[in-house]
Amino acid sequence: MPTLDPRTTALLVVDVQQGFTDMCPTELPVPGGLAIVGHVNALLALPFARIDATQDWHPADHRSFLGRRDNIYPPHCVIGTPGAEFLPGLRTDRFSAVWRKGYDPDFEAYAVTAQHPGFAAFLKASGITDVVVCGLATNICCFYAARDLKLAGLGVWLAEDASAGIDVPAAGLYQSEARNEGCALGIRYATVRDVADALGTAPPA
Ligand code: ZN
Numbered sequence: 001m002p003t004l005d006p007r008t009t010a011l012l013v014v015d016v017q018q019g020f021t022d023m024c025p026t027e028l029p030v031p032g033g034l035a036i037v038g039h040v041n042a043l044l045a046l047p048f049a050r051i052d053a054t055q056d057w058h059p060a061d062h063r064s065f066l067g068r069r070d071n072i073y074p075p076h077c078v079i080g081t082p083g084a085e086f087l088p089g090l091r092t093d094r095f096s097a098v099w100r101k102g103y104d105p106d107f108e109a110y111a112v113t114a115q116h117p118g119f120a121a122f123l124k125a126s127g128i129t130d131v132v133v134c135g136l137a138t139n140i141c142c143f144y145a146a147r148d149l150k151l152a153g154l155g156v157w158l159a160e161d162a163s164a165g166i167d168v169p170a171a172g173l174y175q176s177e178a179r180n181e182g183c184a185l186g187i188r189y190a191t192v193r194d195v196a197d198a199l200g201t202a203p204p205a
Helices: 032-046 119-125 139-151 175-185 192-201
Strands: 008-013 049-057 095-100 131-137 155-164 188-190
Touching: 008 032, 008 139, 032 131, 032 155, 032 192, 049 139, 119 139, 119 192, 131 139, 139 155, 139 175, 175 188, 188 192
Parallel strands: 008 049, 008 131, 049 095, 131 155, 155 188
Antiparallel strands: none
16 A cells, blocks of 8 residues: 655545535435544544645525526535534544635535635645545545546545545436546545555554
8 A cells, every 4th residue: 555644645624514414404415424424533533734624605596506507406505504514523623724615606616626726736835745535425526626636736545434425417426437537537545544554543443
């Protein structure tokens, strides 16, 4: 297995929010979404140079919502509602920064890199060479962020057991297609234990 240097490796925690779980069944519940908290927290306990989190953060009239311009998703992660909040028990105290996205009603941003185009350059300027991505959903917001970071020249791992995915036929988004594309790009699909081993750290029990 390859190794990761804790001094140059960042963790990116994507959209671990109530609106993507059964806590908000009328929003966008991802199967297994609630169950990833312990695994994400296991990653959060590992040594990283910095830890970034993203938050889907929509106004009530966001273009992706049913009845609006894109007409794809039920309203979800609306600013000021429980759906926008992080999952209970998530170790948010470990976050170095939180990057919100999708706050413009006319702009959709699955990836932090879409909303904040300088994100990869910012990480590089911070001395980061590798990024471990986890969260919700594996094949959508995690995948697009991972893809963009990989294309920007960073090493990218995707921690699958600290993530959960969902097929969205209405948007043409499928788990198997994203994984195949990610593997072809050189994204390393791994487990929390793989990441811990690569960092040279035993994962917490
Ligand atoms: Zn959204």
